[in-house]
Amino acid sequence: MDTYPIAASSLERYYYVDGHLLERQYRDYLSGYIDWEERPHAGEWLVFPENVGPNMSIDETSLSDGELYTVLTNKDAHGRKGTLAAIVAGTKAEVVREALDHIPQEKRDLVEEITLDLSSSMKNIAIMEFRNTKRTIDRFHVQKLALEAIQEMRIGHRWEALRAEHERKLWIKATGEVIPPEVFSNGDTRPQLLVRSRYLLFKSAEKWTDSQKERAKILFKQYPDLEQAYWLTHKLRMIYANTPRRSLANTRLAKWYLEVENSGFDAFKVIAATLRDRETEIINFFDNHATNASAESFNCKIKTFRAQLRGVSDINYFLFRLQNIYA
Template identity: 50%
Template sequence: MYGINGKKFRRQYKKSLSEFKDWNQRSHAEDWIIFPENCSESLSIDEVALSEGELYTVLTSKIARGKKGSIVAIIKGTKSEEVIDRLLKINRKIRLNVKELTLDMAGSMKLIAKRCFPSAIQVVDRFHVQKLATEAVQEIRIKYRWEAIDTENEILKQAKAKRIKPEIQVFSNGDSRKQLLARSRYLLYKSHDKWTKNQAERAEILFSEYPNLEKAYNLSGKLRRIYNQNTLKSVAMLKLAHWFNEVEESGFKSFSILKNTITNHYNDTLNYFEKRSTNASAESFNAKIKNFRIQLRGVKDKAFFLFRLSKLFA
């Protein structure tokens, strides 16, 4: 449109206009960039893939709300020793001022938080816990679906051998058993009050055929409601204890594993009910990085990509 060669303009921007060549963090940008001045009392830590599945640990400030001043550090890799070594470059006095750090349940993240921000309360993100609960429900659904596929294959095989029309059960909504289990995927993610008319009909058939699936769905829903209710930490402890009992009575292995996972991170999980802080800001920032990466159609020069990120968010 302006008679300018795109490749030439991009090259000029990188080498001259952007001041990238004079950037004080250019020499180590591919491995780490740090902005201690953006450190606040409340931080979030998570991981994100920049290109080709290469993971980076991202530390962000909640106060900046995903805008300028958000990036505290972006460090290549997720190994706790390497990340800790980089974060310790931030002045100890600044690190001691951090009062809260939201994170997932990864052991490496918890070690990083403990070593680098000893004064901070660790808060396990509620959405990671809820995600495990919904995945536990889906695991049960998938198990039943494979059984339904196997049964249908056997019916087709026998019908073919006998040269007769296969008798495949079809429910009142028009779904076969295999289709019922496949099409129920999304309704199991949602609360029952958000189901559409068709989803409600499908759920009624599904739960009448598979009572265990209904029991698992209700367990996941109860955990969600514990988090959604604006309760005190002591009340949440009591409700979680009741939920643990229901999990034990259900006999579901996947939920038993989830219960043990929550137990192993019990105090950090309960810390959510102090201020109801989540890792949503970190997830949102990760989405911005991915969107920026898509606009550039991938990342070739990681140092320059991180320079541009820092211009926008640091």
């Protein structure tokens, strides 16, 4: 059964105590924090070799004020105790590697597969610290690139529409001629059409509502390039969803690269070049369909805990509580 931490200050309204005083007393006298052996270096690095297993994830997260930490987690612990294997301040490969060197090499050699994003620093860490390990790039980070590319195109069209609308208003003001705004059959003006199409471009067509189907039909008629980019994005999504083995993935990705080249879209060409550069790690996904979802879930747990504490005022104490719960 999952357990969830609470802030001592949240008890004051129910038990009529000074929550902040209770928090300080718990930290200084009851929690064991004062005698914690790792406290001198906790803000820089913490490692838990006993939590290293065959299936690991490495990712980055923010603990406070946007400061990033690199987090190594064990997938097989499913977000419970034993999940956290290491947490290191920063994302610089050399710094993280120095911290992970505190995990014995024989433990690191037990890792069979590690999932990661497209970050070059995460790649360098995985290569140098987990030498015998298969590296698999998370599918969702790849798909996110394509989604960001189509949204960039949509935003470009929106700015053009806003400029045109501004020029229409200036013309009316200068000449007194009444020029009504363009309104489509669903009631959207052109700028509204481009704003309200954001979410439908994230979704598969079979999940569109009736109003989204109507809006998509209008959008794609007005902007054929967005329709072409949408189906390029959808085809990449379907490669991940419907490809059972890596040999078939190679063939389907090659066809997708050709379609991207023929489309002429620069953003998608950059994506294709990125995928080719990391092709082995991307194709590895189709062996076990391993993702970084467990790492993203752990990041959400950290954010939820941080929200319950109403922020992080003492990083070391926050990390002490994290390791008690998840390490």
